[in-house]
Amino acid sequence: MTQQILINITPQETRVAIVERGAVQEIHVERSLTRGLVGNIYLGRVIRVLPGMQSAFIDIGLEKAAFLHVADIWENRQSDLRPASDTHKVNKSPGLPIEKQLFEGQAILVQVLKDPIGTKGARLTTQISIAGRMLVYLPQEQHIGVSQKIDNDEERLHLKNRMQALLPPESRGGFIVRTMAEGASEQDLQADIAYLHKRWAEISQASRQQPAPNLLYTDLNLAQRVLRDLVTDHTANIQIDSRENFAVLQEFARIYTPSVVEKLELYRGERPLFDLHNVEQEIERALSRKVGLKSGGYLIIDQTEAMTTIDVNTGGYVGARNFEETIFKTNLEAAQMIARQLRLRNLGGIIILDFIDMAQSEHRETVLSELRRALAADRTKVTVHGFSPLGLVEMTRKRTRESLAHILCEPCPTCAGNGEVKTPQTVCYEILREVLREARQFNPREFRIIAAPNVVEMFLEEESSHLAALSDFIGKPIALQAESFPSQEQYDIVLL
Template sequence: MAFTQDILINWTPQETRVAIIEGGAVQELHVERTLERGLVGNIYCGKVARVLPGMQSAFIDIGLERAAFLHVADLHSEDHGNRGGRASDQPLPIERRLHEGQTLMVQVIKDPIGTKGARLSSQISVAGRMLVYLPQDDHIGISQKIGSPEQREQLRTRMQTLTQEASAADGRPAGGYILRTNAEDASDDDLRADIAYLRKTWSIIREQGLKSAPGSLLYQELNLAQRVLRDLVGDNTQSIRIDSQIQYEDLLTFGQEYTPSAMGKLALYRGERPIFDLYNIDQEIERGLARRVDLKSGGYLIIDQTEALTTIDVNTGGYVGARNFDDTIFKTNLEAAQAIARQLRLRNLGGIIIIDFIDMTREEHRDNVLSELRKQLARDRTKITLNGFSALGLVEMTRKRTRESLAHMLCQPCPTCEGRGQVKTARTVCYDILREIMREARQFNPREFRVVASAAVVEMLLDEESQHLAGLSDFIGKPISLQAEPSMSPEQYDIVLL
């Protein structure tokens, strides 16, 4: 059964937040900050900064802080590519297709993540309401979610006729198109209007590209609120509520032109309570940043996100509700499968994901848990590949990553532990201090050593470690005084020579 969804948009001048509600629970969160807008879909006039033949890739300067990355697989075939333009020919290596200083029109396909720059493609696409325009290609693609083969072939035939009409009208090449899911029931007039809009947009981009300097932005993707109407609204959407009068009017103007079918669902929220309080969304955001996720049964998940991959560990916790241990494990894993699918969307976790379900002895239990996970993941708009249980009993999967996760967007590494997730104990810091005083005493001859450290460390040196401190003072023949500094973190200390 398909869940109906409600979309809530919370707008402030500095930030737009979108929550997608399905079955009364938050399933997805999208955040866009005015000063940190995502780059995916933006088109730039780039300049080749460096070609790396060994990696078959190049770094492209598009005016950002870090150079962006372009792999040979993302180069369009006409960019000094195949001889004669035949796809069957062996493509030329990147060093024969690009050279330093060359200008190139490129599009961002992945935002900068962590220390990595943006990922680029020279295969340009411009998204409309029902179509994606591929100005450098000539094929017609159909979304896999659109019905029967017969219907897909019908749509393809209609599109070929419409694109030839458009090409004959303005004398420019027809180009290629991909029909999005919401083109399934579109009329010829709807498709014709989208084609005209996309061709006009591309014409402006191309003209800008001919006269702009390298590093210039030629086209910026729609803002988050506009993308909601274009990409996220479907037949199962019941309502779209936004809490800003100005943005509501802007969305009305935009929607009447590009998504008229969604206009009956758009409403201005006038309630006294903040719009996100309707479903306790701010609390859900806090839970979405936590390492531990509690399940209703008493079990829980532990989610650890690293640069290489994300691991999810399932634990029974206090759940003892089933008749026997096997059933307890099975029911916990089933509930975990549902929770994991939601957490992936809520936290926008991407890349490699390893799930460690509780070990199940029965094959049918493993099959049922995997089937439930597949069923829940089918609601995800993001591309996912899911493998079965490995020899170690782990489930391996990937989820396409195109933007920062919720945690990376809203948080930064802890300055105290520097991202390790733990700090040294007070006793460990005490012993570091004692060793450092010994080292300093061999090189210098001060009147006194003063230790400045956190209150917990100073307290331990005065109490449990006082004997060792006194023994060291006798050994070096110098007094050692202590000073607590509240602003210091547990690992910080300073040794002052007086």
């Protein structure tokens, strides 16, 4: 199955589309102004130690000092990254109070755990980790661990033994084997080990040569992560539409992922790269609540705080010989589309699928098998359960980053994310009640209602008799004035 990767780069944004079988399967977006600090490694300087809080403030070169708690200090750390006269060596004994481990002015190697939020600075740790494609390198450790997501005991032992055989006896540092390593060749694992060792050597050298505070390592940008994590043997080419960034990625690939260099291509076409491959249209569809199926059926996708629900409908599909067959065919097509939409939209967490009810158990099993088959191509961990007594399929998909809608959209200022607004008639009745309330408290010469045009129009037509009756009841004239409010729910009542 041939794969094509398209990379659209502008100064403010990088977008990546993965195309398989002529259709967009994944979309990734990263904006320069919202790139986080998590994973960045700094040579910081201790500016204050707080024994009462068992914490310290570390200057890492940001506007706000970062925060390091004693629980985030690696208890076995022995710093060999700075001359002994400049860097304090942390005592190996566990449980030492922070004032016996750190002192003001000390240079210390730290990594960001959490981004700054509001008035709080970044949260730090002294336990360094560097992520590769299939491995995570722990330069201060000496053991080999396996990701808990790999729950097969035989596979865990097999991966651990493979890693131990690949590492030379003089190798320093430990590794965690990621789920991507399942089925990886020895060449792939060795390439990842070499990449991580090279990265750590650069960080170590920089820490010896540069003053504190200083940024030593930043996690790769989206385009670089694509070369590291998303390129496979099935990737035919990687097209990049920026000449400057093409050269940068060529150099990065030459040093860290040599096998990718020959797949890089500079796109020179006149049409925008994403327009040529209909990616812009796919992005618009991926932001829509309704997704059409080729058969005439459709999906309704609703993303909430707690979960995502996907409802399958037959729509206008009447192509099968009987109704049960129509339902079965629609559900089969929906299973394939659901798997694709989950990747496109990057939906994670709890996901509830409401397929059209099927009377035959073999149809349900076939649809469930098709769903699992379609989800097998997902690089994110997915767990699918069978049909519940209510006929729903429950599944989970690991959250790896914000969903596409959360990156590109925000709640509607009109409906505040509800997806619905009050009808003009409802607003009219609210206004009538408010006028009556005001008339009981005040004695103006006249009331003036300022509302959205469609609300005013309803007062002049369907609700004219009710407005006239209220005017007679309170004994005051009521005037109307149309204004273009952002929402038809907004209005104002002026006392004259």
